[in-house]
Amino acid sequence: MSFFKQDYHYDxxxxxxxxxxxxxxxxxxxxxxxxxxxTRQDRQFSAFPSCIEEGSLLVFNDTKVIPARLLGAKESxxxxxxxxxxxxxxxxxxxxxxxxxxxxxxxxxILAQGKIIGIFQExxxxxxxxxxxxxxxxxxxxxxxxxFAPLPPYIAKHRNTEQREFDxxxxxxxxxxxxxxIAAPTAGLHFTKPTLDALxxxxxxxxxxxxxxxxxTFEPMLVEDxxxxxxxxxxxxxxxxxxxxxxxxxxxxRNVVAIGTTTARTLESAFMQDEVRSGARETNLFIxxxxxxxxxxQMLTNFHxxxxxxxxxxxxxxxxxxxxxxxxxxxxxxxRFYSYGDCMLIQ
Numbered sequence: 001m002s003f004f005k006q007d008y009h010y011d012x013x014x015x016x017x018x019x020x021x022x023x024x025x026x027x028x029x030x031x032x033x034x035x036x037x038x039t040r041q042d043r044q045f046s047a048f049p050s051c052i053e054e055g056s057l058l059v060f061n062d063t064k065v066i067p068a069r070l071l072g073a074k075e076s077x078x079x080x081x082x083x084x085x086x087x088x089x090x091x092x093x094x095x096x097x098x099x100x101x102x103x104x105x106x107x108x109x110i111l112a113q114g115k116i117i118g119i120f121q122e123x124x125x126x127x128x129x130x131x132x133x134x135x136x137x138x139x140x141x142x143x144x145x146x147x148f149a150p151l152p153p154y155i156a157k158h159r160n161t162e163q164r165e166f167d168x169x170x171x172x173x174x175x176x177x178x179x180x181x182i183a184a185p186t187a188g189l190h191f192t193k194p195t196l197d198a199l200x201x202x203x204x205x206x207x208x209x210x211x212x213x214x215x216x217t218f219e220p221m222l223v224e225d226x227x228x229x230x231x232x233x234x235x236x237x238x239x240x241x242x243x244x245x246x247x248x249x250x251x252x253x254r255n256v257v258a259i260g261t262t263t264a265r266t267l268e269s270a271f272m273q274d275e276v277r278s279g280a281r282e283t284n285l286f287i288x289x290x291x292x293x294x295x296x297x298q299m300l301t302n303f304h305x306x307x308x309x310x311x312x313x314x315x316x317x318x319x320x321x322x323x324x325x326x327x328x329x330x331x332x333x334x335x336r337f338y339s340y341g342d343c344m345l346i347q
Contacts, residue, residue, distance in 0.1 A: 001290055003226045008315065009306045010327050016334060018341035019158050021170050025190050029335050029342035033326055035318040040326055042333060043345075045190045048300070049198040051345055056255040056298070057245060058199065058206040061185040061263045063213060064176035067147030067168055069156075072111030078102055080109055082118070082131065083150050084143075085182060085215055090136045092121065096215060097129050112146035128215075140179075150182045152339055171339075180212030180235065186302045186339040187260035207245050211236040211266040211283075221307055231284040231309065236266045243270070243278035246295065250276075257298040261310045264317070267295040288312035289320055299346045303330060303337040318346050 022028055026046040033040050043051070052058070068084040081098035088094055097103065100123060109118040109131065116139065121130040133139045149167040151159065159167065173188035174196075199206065216232030223229050246267065249256050258264035269283035270276045271294045286309060299317060304310040315323045326344070335342045 002320075003288075005221055005224050005226055005307045007320070008308070008311050008324070010324060010331070012306065012331060012337055016331065016337050016341075017154055018336035018338055019155060020166075021189060021340045025192055026195060028190055029333075031326060031330055031333075031335065031342070031344045033318060033322070033344060033346045035322065035346055038319075038322050040329060045195075045343060048190075048345065049195065049202055049204070051347070052199065052202065052204050052257060052298075053255055054203045055252075056204050056257050057249040058204060058257045058259060059242075059246065059263050059267060060173075060175055060188055060191075060206060060208050060259045061211050061213075061266065062173075062175050062177040062208040063181040063185060063210050063262075064179045065149060065172055065181045065184050066179055067143045067149055068182050069148040069150045070111040070116060070143075070146070071148070072109055072113075072116070074102070075108050075110065080111075082109070082111060083182060085128070088130065091132050091134070093131050093133065093139075094124065095129060095131050096127050097131075098127070100127055100129050103129070112142065115146050116142050152183065154338060155340065175208065177208070178210045178212075180210070182215065183213040184339065185211075185213060185260040185262045187263075187300045187343060189340070190300075190343055191259075205245070207242040209236065209238050209242060209263060209266050211262045213262055216309075221309060226288050226312065229286060229309065231286045233282040233284045234265075235280070235282050236269065237280040238266065238270050238276065238278045240278040243276045246276045250295065255297045256295055257300065258296040259300050261299070261301055261304075261313050264293075264296045264299055264313065268293060271295050287316050289316045291316040293317060300343055301346070302339065302343050303327065303335060303341055305338065314344075314346065 028045045030043045030045045070082045072080050083096040084093045086094045103120045107120045118131040118133050123129045149171040171184050212235045214234045269285045
């Protein structure tokens with residue numbers, strides 16, 4: 001068993017990075033993998049309902065992306081960019097701040113062309129600090145009006161301020177409900193209302209869990225030995241009814257299909273004493289080979305960055321060599337990669 005980060009590297013041409021979703025999301029490509037036979041098929045996401053066995057249980061992550069990216073400046077005019085990470089009190093947020101090295105304690109930050117005023121409190125990590133917002137709970141409404149979707153860097157660099165509404169709408173799943181994420185659970189971006197209806201017609205049931213995707217989504221792995229990597233904590237919640245539905249599916253040997261790696265991580269984190277436990281907790285579970293999954297039997301996922309923790313998770317799910325070969329196949333077949341890209345169904 002190898003634990004070197006570079007064993008999860010692959011070469012990806014820049015032109016294969018998805019910069020925006022397709023107008024018809026169901027027309028995205030879908031690579032269907034069979035982890036038992038090690039075979040693969042090139043399909044479209046429109047075929048997803050027909051690929052799922054009747055009686056299966058789909059599990060979605062209903063987290064909602066906060067329009068958490070704010071542009072602004074110091075009073076001196078020096079530019080500042082803020083991505084809100086977590087609300088710690090009514091007025092204080094933890095944030096990732098571009099230009100934090102130029103900020104002094106109690107310095108005013110003018111955001112959203114003066115519509116949002118913050119006071120820098122203190123630096124708490126390399127690029128992170130706390131900010132006091134005068135608006136308090138009223139900040140949520142201001143974020144809706146002036147905030148930008150906190151897009152991954154490989155998409156954000158292609159954006160301008162005029163595209164704010166496009167991404168606020170498209171970087172959100174159709175079943176998003178609970179505000180708290182700073183990144184979308186991207187496998188869920190492929191779903192439309194007609195797709196969900198088609199699944200229901202096939203006697204495929206679904207439930208929602210919530211995991212608020214955090215800063216760790218954007219963080220590269222800095223260590224060479226995978227075992228030395230520490231994951232960021234993320235908050236999740238599972239209701240008693242959902243836990244009961246998942247446990248019943250497991251008992252009846254029905255497929256539990258995780259829609260996205262965030263859902264898979266939540267279900268595996270909540271597995272205790274041979275069952276999925278309900279409740280609200282935090283998890284820093286890092287899944288990589290040779291981890292053996294306890295709950296999830298199938299998974300829909302997008303294509304992830306080289307050497308990323310998410311690529312390591314699906315390698316644990318289906319086998320590293322098989323996944324890396326499948327990624328090579330996807331590159332040759334010009335699949336679109338990352339958040340706004342195509343997808344992979346692992347069965």
